[in-house]
Amino acid sequence: MEILRFILLNTDPGLTTVFCLMIGVLLVLAVTGAVKQSDDATAMDVAFLYARRCIMILLCAAGPLLIIGLYAYAYAVYGFDGERATSFMKLWYGEFRKSIADLWWCFLVVLSAPMFLRMIMLRWVRPKISGWLRKFRVQASGDALSDIRIDMDNLKAKDFNPLDYYLKGQMFLGLDDKGEAIYMADELFRKNHAKVIGPSQTGKGVMLGVLLDQAIMKGWGAWFVDQKPDDFIYDIMRESCERHGRPAPLVLDLNGVGPGSYGPFIGGTRRERRERVVKTFGMADNGTNADFFKREERKVLDYLMPLWDGTLGQLAKLLKGKHPEINEQMANWVREKNGSIESNVSEFMQLDTLRATVEESFDVAAALNSGAVVYVRSNINDTIVRKACIALLDEVVQIVLKKRLEHPTYLSLDEVRFIVSQNLADALATILSKNVFASIAYQALTDLLNLPDKTLNAESIKGGIDINTQITLTYRANDYETALWLANMTGIAQKTVTKMEKVEVNKGGAEVWGDERSVGQVEETTVTTNQLLALPARVSALIRPNHLAVIIYTCWITVKEAKGLPPRNPVQPPALPAKPPAATTPAPTTASTSTEEDPFDSNAANSDDPFASLNENPGDDPFAALASATDDPFSSIDSDEINGPSEDPFAGTTGDDEARFIPEPDAPKKPAGKAKLSADQLAAIEAAGLAITSPGSPKPKPAAKADLSSLDDIEGI
Structure with missing residues (x-):
């Protein structure tokens, strides 16, 4: 119940x-x-x-x-x-x-629930289960082709301190995707050149800073040739020298803004200097009608080489025939046939840095032989600065090839497309045996095919650089052609990937993975074009001998204090020599209103006076020494027509007495053309000769003041 x-x-x-x-x-x-x-x-x-x-x-x-x-x-x-x-x-x-x-509504729920539940199962639950089962399926091959969507998500830059990973005897290059350090043995690194490729702001400078810091730490010579310039490289080099107890970097700013002076044609033998002039001034044959004129220019250069000390100031004078050993006929020939030499010299003379004397010029050989740290600043927009930088690199190569350096020297060249030459490309094949190894940086494949100097064989230079740079560090490629070229350098791998996989459509209209999958062999590069196109800043692909290419992560060297490049020390004009006190008895020589030294004054404190020896032999001809003298005693009176400071190489001075080449503001200008001796000048010369040859004779009366500035063009003096 x-x-x-x-x-x-x-x-x-x-x-x-x-x-x-x-x-x-x-x-x-x-x-x-x-x-x-x-x-x-x-x-x-x-x-x-x-x-x-x-x-x-x-x-x-x-x-x-x-x-x-x-x-x-x-x-x-x-x-x-x-x-x-x-x-x-x-x-x-x-x-x-x-x-x-x-509860009539309960029947509506009961009638609609089965169809609703079935739709949910078929369209959402079953596909999810199918995808989950496929993901955890035990597959015969786990290879997969590159997908740029996946590469974009996986490649992210890492922040770390490179100094924490330095090891003795190893060159630290970066971290792999697992955070493990990637090294190369010092011996292997020094036996290979490297190229660093990537657009601006992708991390090339970061990598070069790490390599330079380690080179300085290891006591190697370290050179960096900066083109843009870089904002941090010099500070990295300076602080690295301070940290490891090395002398401060030598600075050569070819722009004339920072310290340093350089005579592009001073160092080396006569043949080496001639070779640099020919290449720098574009005087080499290139298979055109202009070769005839270039041969004439080279004849002029060969004639002047024995008389030239390598400075631009002296070369400018030689081109005008101003030398005792150049007679009037040869002077006219030089002026007529020098072609583009004079215009090139004039352009180079516009830069204070390049008007260096022998004593002022940067000593490339000393810097290389001492294993110094050197920072060179060039300019990608200044043609003359670029030419001077190319001449500097040519001199480096010439010195290195003559004798193996005692210190390992790392040479880093940034934006090399602006300073590349056939000499440099050829040198990469030979300087490794001379204890010099280099890294060159540029932006893309086409950089080496579009050189500023169109007379160069770009294909040959690119081929030489590619062959002789076995280490490659490539950052993001901005064009597919460069990415494909670099990807092919990493090698081909055979991957077993899914060629086809069956998909079924269920009654709910959703696709579910079937039970069948076909696989096949597909070729793919070790580092793919997708990865090279997706690399973020400071992430690069490393290609090195006898190792598989790998993606590495790099990071910057922290600079404690960014001081930048030191300013160029202002060049103070040398003080003019003081006028001698007025004597009670006038000297038997011609007085001058100029502050320059009188070449006829036997009492002048000038160790290079060509007439000093005549005081001991009064009977000798006072002008006999002019026949064998290599220095023109009258050139000191000549005004310099070239703008800027330069010293007269024929004045017989040591290079310190530049005041003699600075004319007085009130000095009379040099007359044009060939001048004859005036009566006053003849009287002054006769008086001077009489005083020298006849010391015992009574002193003549002082001669009237005469202008001797035109004596420079008198033939035979």
Whole structure:
């Protein structure tokens, strides 16, 4: 009786809800294909099939069996009284009907839920499960081709302190993707040149700073030729020298802004100097009609070489025929045939840095032989500065090839396309044996094919550089051609990748991965073009001998104090020699209003006076020494027509007395053309000769003041 009461009280809504749930489950099993019968079904598939059938049968029979069972139970409880059992069933039916009337929306949920659940399973759940199972599938090959979307996400720059990874006997290059340091043995690094490739602001300067810092730490010679210039390289070199107890870097600023002076044609033998002049001034044959005139220019140069000390100031004078050993006929020939030499000298003379004397000029040989740290600043926009830089590098090569250096020397050239030459490209094949190893930096493949000097064979130079630079550090490539060229340098790998994989479309319109996959062999470079195009700043690909190419991460050297390049010391004009005090008795020589020294004054404090020896031999001809003298005693009186400070190489001075070459503001100008001796001048000369040859004779009266500035052009003096 209690059970009947419990059923009657819980029919609304409990029993009705259970009934609706049973109908819903039945509908789900009826409209879904959870288990399909197949000839190759597994035991699990068959078990699921029979279980589904049993559940459907039970659910279909559960409703009628529940009603029949409830009536039978009530009939038994009421003492087999059919009338009372029927009354209970009517009462229960009324409660059930009332419950259904209140829960009519439950049937809508039951009818729509199966289709909704099935759509969710087919369109979202099943594809997710399929993808998850595919991801964790045990595959025969795990290779995959490069995908730039994945490479972009994986390649991120790393920050670290390179100094923490330095090792003795090893050159630190960077970190790999696992954070492990990448090294090259010093011996191997010194046996190979390197090229560093990448656009501006991608990390080339960062890498060069790390290499220079280690070269200084190891006690090597370290040269950096800066073209742009770099904002931090000099400070890195300066602080590295301070940190490791080495002398401060030698600075040569070819622009004339910073310290240093350099005579491009002073150092080396006569043949080496001639070679640099020919290449710097563009006097070499190039297979055109201009070769005829260039041969004439070289003849002039060969004629002047024995008389030339290498300074630009003296060469300018030689081109005008101002030398005792150049007669009038040869002077005219030199002026007529010098061609572009004079214009080149004039252009070079515009730079204070290049007007160096022998004593002032940067000593390339001494810097190389001492293993010094050297910073050279050039300029990519100034043609003359670039030419001077090329001449400097040619001199470096000439010195290195003559004798092996005692100190290992690292030569770093930035933006090499602006200073590359055939000499430099050829030298890369030979200077390694001379204990010099270099790194050259440029931006792209086309840089070496578009050289400023169009007379050079760009293809030959590029081929020579590529062959002789076995170490390559390449940062992001901005064009596909460069990326493809660099990727091919990393080598080809055979990868087993998926050629085809089956995908099925289920009844919900979603794709699920099938059970079939075909694989095949595909060639791909070790470092792909996608990776080279996706490299962020300070991340590069390293290519080195006998190792697989690898992606490395680089970071900068921290500069404690950015002082920058020191300023050029202002050149103070030399003080003019003081005028001698007025004597009570006039000297038997011609007086002059100029502050320059009198070459005829036997009492002048000049150790190079060509007439000093005549005081001891009064009987000698006072002008006999002019026949063999290599210095023109009158050149000191000549005004310099070249702008800027320069000293007269024929005046017989030591180079310190430049005041004699600075004319007085009131000095008379040199007359044009060939001048004859005036009566006053002849009288002054006769008086001077008389005083020298006849010391015992009475002193003549002082001669009138005369202008001797025109004596420079008198033939034979």
